[in-house]
Amino acid sequence: MNFKETLSEKITQAEAVIRQYLPKEEGFAKELAQAMNYSMLAGGKRLRPIFMQETYKLFGGEGRVIEPFMAAMEMIHTHSLIHDDLPALDNDEYRRGKKTTHVVYGEAMGILSGDALLNYAYETAFLAFDIEGANAARIGRALQIIGDKTGIYGMLGGQSVDVKNEGMPMDWDLLEYIYGNKTSALIECAMMTGAVLGGASEEEIFLIESVGYRVGLAFQIQDDILDITGDAKELGKPLHSDEKNHKTTYVSLFGLEAAKEKVEELTGEAVETLKDIEGNNEFLYELIESLTTRRK
Amino acid sequence: MNFKETLSEKITQAEAVIRQYLPKEEGFAKELAQAMNYSMLAGGKRLRPIFMQETYKLFGGEGRVIEPFMAAMEMIHTHSLIHDDLPALDNDEYRRGKKTTHVVYGEAMGILSGDALLNYAYETAFLAFDIEGANAARIGRALQIIGDKTGIYGMLGGQSVDVKNEGMPMDWDLLEYIYGNKTSALIECAMMTGAVLGGASEEEIFLIESVGYRVGLAFQIQDDILDITGDAKELGKPLHSDEKNHKTTYVSLFGLEAAKEKVEELTGEAVETLKDIEGNNEFLYELIESLTTRRK
Numbered sequence: 326m327n328f329k330e331t332l333s334e335k336i337t338q339a340e341a342v343i344r345q346y347l348p349k350e351e352g353f354a355k356e357l358a359q360a361m362n363y364s365m366l367a368g369g370k371r372l373r374p375i376f377m378q379e380t381y382k383l384f385g386g387e388g389r390v391i392e393p394f395m396a397a398m399e400m401i402h403t404h405s406l407i408h409d410d411l412p413a414l415d416n417d418e419y420r421r422g423k424k425t426t427h428v429v430y431g432e433a434m435g436i437l438s439g440d441a442l443l444n445y446a447y448e449t450a451f452l453a454f455d456i457e458g459a460n461a462a463r464i465g466r467a468l469q470i471i472g473d474k475t476g477i478y479g480m481l482g483g484q485s486v487d488v489k490n491e492g493m494p495m496d497w498d499l500l501e502y503i504y505g506n507k508t509s510a511l512i513e514c515a516m517m518t519g520a521v522l523g524g525a526s527e528e529e530i531f532l533i534e535s536v537g538y539r540v541g542l543a544f545q546i547q548d549d550i551l552d553i554t555g556d557a558k559e560l561g562k563p564l565h566s567d568e569k570n571h572k573t574t575y576v577s578l579f580g581l582e583a584a585k586e587k588v589e590e591l592t593g594e595a596v597e598t599l600k601d602i603e604g605n606n607e608f609l610y611e612l613i614e615s616l617t618t619r620r621k
Numbered sequence: 622m623n624f625k626e627t628l629s630e631k632i633t634q635a636e637a638v639i640r641q642y643l644p645k646e647e648g649f650a651k652e653l654a655q656a657m658n659y660s661m662l663a664g665g666k667r668l669r670p671i672f673m674q675e676t677y678k679l680f681g682g683e684g685r686v687i688e689p690f691m692a693a694m695e696m697i698h699t700h701s702l703i704h705d706d707l708p709a710l711d712n713d714e715y716r717r718g719k720k721t722t723h724v725v726y727g728e729a730m731g732i733l734s735g736d737a738l739l740n741y742a743y744e745t746a747f748l749a750f751d752i753e754g755a756n757a758a759r760i761g762r763a764l765q766i767i768g769d770k771t772g773i774y775g776m777l778g779g780q781s782v783d784v785k786n787e788g789m790p791m792d793w794d795l796l797e798y799i800y801g802n803k804t805s806a807l808i809e810c811a812m813m814t815g816a817v818l819g820g821a822s823e824e825e826i827f828l829i830e831s832v833g834y835r836v837g838l839a840f841q842i843q844d845d846i847l848d849i850t851g852d853a854k855e856l857g858k859p860l861h862s863d864e865k866n867h868k869t870t871y872v873s874l875f876g877l878e879a880a881k882e883k884v885e886e887l888t889g890e891a892v893e894t895l896k897d898i899e900g901n902n903e904f905l906y907e908l909i910e911s912l913t914t915r916r917k
Contacts, residue, residue, distance in 0.1 A: 354778035482650035
């Protein structure tokens with residue numbers, strides 16, 4: 326199997342893991358479960374759960390303890406998408422070609438289903454304590470990382486600063502904070518959690534954090550690049566939206582060539598750091614490198 | 622010290638515990654921290670943390686492991702208030718005489734600060750793993766209870782059904798589901814978490830759940846009663862708002878006298894069950910009984 330086939334198979338597997346942990350659509354709160362599942366099953370690359378699982382394997386992780394965490398990771402990511410799309414934030418009617426949650430279920434249910442997914446992520450991760458032979462100390466450490474990277478010191482912090490500075494000029498300091506938290510934090514989280522559960526040392530977890538940071542930053546800068554050089558059809562959205570919205574991006578600050586170089590540089594550093602770690606996962610290296618040439 | 626003085630001292634102590642765990646208002650995400658703290662410090666009876674601590678003591682709990690959980694409990698409660706007040710839900714401009722979070726910080730920040738408080742509750746509870754001598758298995762069990770009682774099978778489930786049925790006639794089955802989840806779930810959660818951390822057996826935790834359920838239900842029915850017989854000044858809101866909003870309540874279904882009897886009955890059962898448990902906590906019994914005569 327070539328890389329693309331392997332990736333596609335891994336996405337199918339991650340999808341199956343995630344589906345196992347979704348709430349049942351029954352009882353009085355049936356519609357809340359439907360709204361949660363609607364967004365969870367609206368497609369997506371399942372990149373974060375795959376990053377988690379592959380980092381877990383890099384450190385020799387085996388068994389099912391990773392599975393509730395993979396589902397939890399995707400729930401947190403989906404929670405952030407539902408709330409980002411709300412009228413008071415980005416006010417988006419469509420995502421990945423489907424109507425957004427609040428458009429289908431109403432704004433109140435959009436807010437509550439986002440809340441419920443964030444909470445359900447923790448409920449799901451807590452199931453790991455009940456898996457036979459699970460290491461409670463590792464689970465505790467993984468939970469601390471998830472809390473930290475999701476909240477005010479991670480994704481939600483980045484999101485709040487992004488919202489506050491919408492349409493305003495920004496310097497690299499501020500933009501780097503937003504990219505590092507709004508985008509990198511959950512990739513750091515996925516990889517660090519995989520590392521912890523796979524048995525990595527604190528020093529290795531620290532290295533993995535720097536890898537996740539670089540992968541996330543490269544991912545975000547690639548987004549900025551694609552907004553100019555991409556194909557509107559492949560992307561599923563019009564080009565040049567950043568310029569139209571007066572959005573400060575890596576490209577607007579440093580130019581297209583510098584942006585491309587930065588993506589290469591960050592990706593190279595990430596893969597090199599990974600290769601220095603004992604253990605081997607060719608697929609993970611290829612996955613990270615593939616993101617530099619992605620078209621959507 | 623009489624009961625009122627003891628309660629007031631305990632509120633002051635709970636307040637001090639909660640303050641220790643609030644996020645610092647600094648760095649790029651300073652405004653998010655400010656919005657979180659604004660609502661956390663907007664007053665409130667701190668009933669849930671006190672219920673948690675007193676149940677902990679009932680089971681002989683000692684030491685500081687309860688403290689991050691007390692703060693977490695209040696963060697979850699406050700998260701629910703911020704999101705309840707949003708324009709898409711209750712659209713409330715004032716709470717406890719102060720402007721609501723989204724009125725002061727804008728709607729986007731209202732949504733994000735609610736999210737961040739829910740997440741911060743878990744971040745805070747996870748700190749318990751680092752307390753010397755903490756029992757990781759008990760912490761894991763307490764976390765599972767918090768997840769369960771907060772999410773779709775608890776508070777958020779109740780909230781979603783309440784929103785869906787606003788202004789519509791309801792039967793007792795449906796109303797009991799809403800009361801049991803929107804109001805009771807977090808009181809069950811507080812008491813059960815205190816019990817687990819104090820070393821209660823699974824059987825005792827089950828009993829405590831039934832106590833929390835009854836206390837929460839009595840609390841909610843007392844709210845329904847006060848909307849008719851209360852003092853608008855003491856309550857800080859106009860009377861007869863339920864009738865005006867065509868809200869189904871225990872009183873509208875069964876009448877005022879039956880409602881008063883139900884509060885007495887539930888309270889009596891709750892205290893009796895508690896007294897059957899080995900261990901003794903007179904203050905906790907008095908606290909529960911005091912709720913039947915509360916005027917606000």
